[in-house]
Amino acid sequence: MSDPTVESAPSNFIRNIIDADIESAKHQQVVTRFPPEPNGYLHIGHAKSICLNFAIAQDYPDAVCHLRFDDTNPGKEKSEYIEAIKEDVRWLGFDWGDSLHHTSDYFEQLYAYAVQLVKQDQAYVDSLSAEDIRLYRGNLTEPGKDSPYRNRSVEENLELLEKMKTGEFAEGEHLLRAKIDMAAPNINMRDPAIYRIKNMSHPMTGDTWHIYPMYDFAHCVSDAIEGITHSLCTLEFEDHRPLYDWFLEQLQTPARPQQIEFSRLNLDYTIMSKRKLHELVEGGFVDGWSDPRLPTLSGMRRRGYTPAAIRDFCSRIGVTKKDNIIEMSVLENSLREDLNTTSSRALAVLDPIKLIIDNYPDDQEEMLTGVNHPKDPEMGHRDVPFSKVLYIERSDYMADAPKKFFRLSEGREVRLRFAYYVTCTHVVKDEQGEVLEVHCTYDPETRGGKSADGRKIKGTIHWVSAQHAVTAEVRMYDRLFTIPAPASEKERDYKEFINPESIQVLKGCQLEASMAGAEKRAYQFERQGYFCLDSVDSSADALVFNRIVSLRDSWAKKK
C-alpha cells in the first residue's frame, strides 16, 4: 500500500476497543471490511468509513481490510456501480489486495444456514401478505402478535423454503422469517425477514436464485464467513446489533465478529443521502454523478480534490458516536494545505480588462521569469512574456478607492507580479461609464518587481500579456445549497435550496501563455485559487478549468 501509510491515524474509541482486544489476546489478527451496496456512487461520507477501515488494516500487524459488495438486492444494484466503487476506493489510495468479495459469493452458504435455522425451529415460512405482516408487527408502543403461520412444522417449512428457492411462487407469496419474539421491545427482533422471493436475475449469480437474503441475515453471516473481527457500521444499525448477535449465536458460527457503530459524516451546505443524490442526478439538477458540485468521490475527483486531502480530512474529523455536521471549512482547509504545497503557480485573469502601459515601446516584448512556487525552489521557474498591452483583473482597479485598497486607482503605484511597477494615470470608459482600459506608466528601473531605491509597494497584482494570452473557460463553483442543513429541512423540499450560483461559467478568461500546455494536475492561479483542467469538457483547443477551491481571502472578508 502506498502513501496513506505515512499519515498518522489518530486514535478513536474503535481503535481503543481493538487495542484492548489485541491486548487481551481476543484476536491475533484484525480483519475489517468496507461493505458498500452497489446501488449508487460513493460519497465523502463513505470515504470516512473507507479511511477508518483501511487505515486500521494498515496500522495493525497482519491486519487486512476486505472490500465486499453487499449485493443482496438485485432490484437496486448494478455492476456499473461496482466498477465505479472500485475506482473510487483505489483513487482514494487504498488496496484490498486479494480480498475482494461479494455477499453473493456466499449465497449457497447463506441458504444452508437458513435451512439450519428452520431445522432448529428458529425460522418459518410466513404466508401473510406484506400488508398483514406490517399490521401484525405492532408499532413503537404496542407489541406485535404471532402470525397464524408461525407454528408450521419444520418439515412443511423446509418444503416451502425449497419451493421458494426453486421459483415455484410469486413474489410476496411467502417469506422466510426468524422465529424470535413478536412482543420484543426492539422491533427488529419481531420475527425479522430472512429471505424474500424475488424472481429477478442477479448481476453476479444470474438466474440461479429466486430468493435473496435480507441484510440483517446476510451481513452478519458474511462477516463471520470472512472472519471479520470488527464490523464497523453507522449508528442507525445500533438497533440491529442484537439481531446480528442472535443469528451468529443460533448458528454457532466459528467466528463471532463484533459490530461497532459510529456516527456518519454530515457536511454543511450539502447532502449525503444516496436517495437524494440519486434524485439530483436523475432529475437533471446536476451534471451526473461526477458533477463537481456533488460530494461524490467522482464529483470531487473531477472538481480537483486530491485523495491526500480527503484522507487528511477524514483523520481530522475523528470517529465518535455523536451526531455531527462538519463545517465545509475543515474540508477546504485540508484541501488547501495539500494544494498549497503541491501545485505550481500561474497567472490568470478571469475577468479581464485592458491595462495599457503608455510609456512602454509599442513593439517591444520581453521574457520575464516567474517562480513556480514561492517556497519551493525545486519546483523551478518559467518564462512569462510581457508587452505593452496586458490584461488585468477588473476588480484590481477602482475609482475613488479607499486608503486600504492596495491596487490600482488614479495616481497609485502597484507591482505587476514578476514584472514592473506601474502607476495608473487615467482610464478610458465607454458611453455607459464602464471602464474599458486602464492606462499606466511603468518604471523601467523596476524590472523583476523590485526597485533600487527600496520604495515599498503594498500591492502586487497579476496580469497576462494580451498578445500572448491563451483564452479559456473557467468554471467557478460554490456550495450546492444555500442553507447549512438542507437535508434536515422539515417544511420545505431540500431542492428548493439549491444554490443558483453554485456554478458560474466564465468565458474569455485570459491565462498566461504556459497554460496552453497545462497538465492534468492542480495549479494555483495566483491571488485567486486552485484550478485544474476539467476532465470531461476540456480539450487542447478549448481549455476548460474548474476552480477547485478559492484562496483564503481576508481582504474580501474585511469588506
Add this chain to the structure above:
RNA sequence: UGGGGCGUGGCCAAGUGGUUAAGGCACGGGGUUUUGAUCUCCGCAUCCCAGGUUCGAGUCCUGGCGCCCCAGCCA
C-alpha cells in the same frame, strides 16, 4: 408516552476521579511576505441542568432536560 443512542467553546474532538480542560477548523489581533496567499506569534470553554458521593468529578451515583435513530418482503 416502547426500545436503542448521544450531550466538552461557533463546528469537530482529546480527556478512562487528582497539574492552570489537548489539538484542529472558524473567529479576533500582531509580525514576515513580489500572491490582501503561505508562514509565524498571541487571544479565544469549567464540560446540558440539578442534587449527591469524594480530601478531590468533565470523568462515579440519582433525577431532570434536550437532540438523533427504529414500525421495508431496503441497506
